[in-house]
Amino acid sequence: MSVRNKNKAGELRVKSKTENLSEIRDFVSTNALAAGMPAATIDNMILAVDEACTNIIKHAYKLSPQGEIIIKIDYDEEKFTITIIDYGKSFEPERVPRPDLQKYYREHKVGGLGMYLMKSLMDDVEYISIPGEYNQVLLSKKIRSG
Amino acid sequence: MAEFSTSIKENGDIRIINLKGYLDAHTAPTLENNFTELINSNKFKIVVNFEDLAYISSAGLGVFMAYIENIRDNKGDIKLTNMSDKVFNIFDLLGFPLLYEIYKNEEEAIKKFSGS
Numbered sequence: 001m002s003v004r005n006k007n008k009a010g011e012l013r014v015k016s017k018t019e020n021l022s023e024i025r026d027f028v029s030t031n032a033l034a035a036g037m038p039a040a041t042i043d044n045m046i047l048a049v050d051e052a053c054t055n056i057i058k059h060a061y062k063l064s065p066q067g068e069i070i071i072k073i074d075y076d077e078e079k080f081t082i083t084i085i086d087y088g089k090s091f092e093p094e095r096v097p098r099p100d101l102q103k104y105y106r107e108h109k110v111g112g113l114g115m116y117l118m119k120s121l122m123d124d125v126e127y128i129s130i131p132g133e134y135n136q137v138l139l140s141k142k143i144r145s146g
Numbered sequence: 147m148a149e150f151s152t153s154i155k156e157n158g159d160i161r162i163i164n165l166k167g168y169l170d171a172h173t174a175p176t177l178e179n180n181f182t183e184l185i186n187s188n189k190f191k192i193v194v195n196f197e198d199l200a201y202i203s204s205a206g207l208g209v210f211m212a213y214i215e216n217i218r219d220n221k222g223d224i225k226l227t228n229m230s231d232k233v234f235n236i237f238d239l240l241g242f243p244l245l246y247e248i249y250k251n252e253e254e255a256i257k258k259f260s261g262s
């Protein structure tokens with residue numbers, strides 16, 4: 001049996017305000033740098049986490065600034081994982097359609113772009129939602145050795 | 147807090163918005179206000195210079211979608227210039243180059259307005 005070393009890099013707790021997005025991005029950046037991730041990968045992870053937290057602020061907490069967002073980072077030799085937890089309205093990711101730019105053009109708005117970006121920028125995006133309790137999104141990126 | 151600011155230059159009937167810093171869900175309203183003000187003063191030929199923009203999220207991209215049709219209905223356009231590879235990649239990933247003209251520099255975008 002092989003036991004992998006899990007490195008618990010850290011945890012950040014912030015209120016559901018868009019002004020906290022920059023602190024969230026800095027937190028991801030600092031930890032990804034410490035894990036030795038390449039710069040382009042770090043940029044992608046920062047954006048994916050920003051999109052996930054923006055969605056939580058807008059949709060789970062409906063712009064109420066008192067909600068809590070918890071961001072946890074851990075990594076080992078194979079994978080860098082960011083776990084984001086909120087206690088807002090639960091979310092059904094399968095109900096978010098793939099973005100249609102022509103439709104957005106007609107309707108003057110966008111929706112689902114953030115989720116599409118998260119899936120494009122990360123290797124894996126996983127949602128767990130327990131209505132009335134919590135929502136969790138797991139964003140992970142493989143670490144390529146050598 | 148994320149630093150973001152804009153400044154607007156005039157070139158004939160063209161208005162050039164320079165973006166600086168981090169454009170996210172928190173700072174997007176600053177750019178929305180710029181577009182609203184330009185539209186209210188009947189300025190529909192708009193160039194947006196991305197040279198000093200370090201970061202954009204989908205909330206920032208959404209600003210361009212919100213105003214483009216109104217601006218084009220008034221015989222104007224939003225033309226984008228001086229994007230870093232990092233910022234262009236995000237626009238590209240979402241298919242924005244099909245909807246927006248993107249130029250290397252301001253001069254090219256201004257020339258396009260003058261020629262039409």
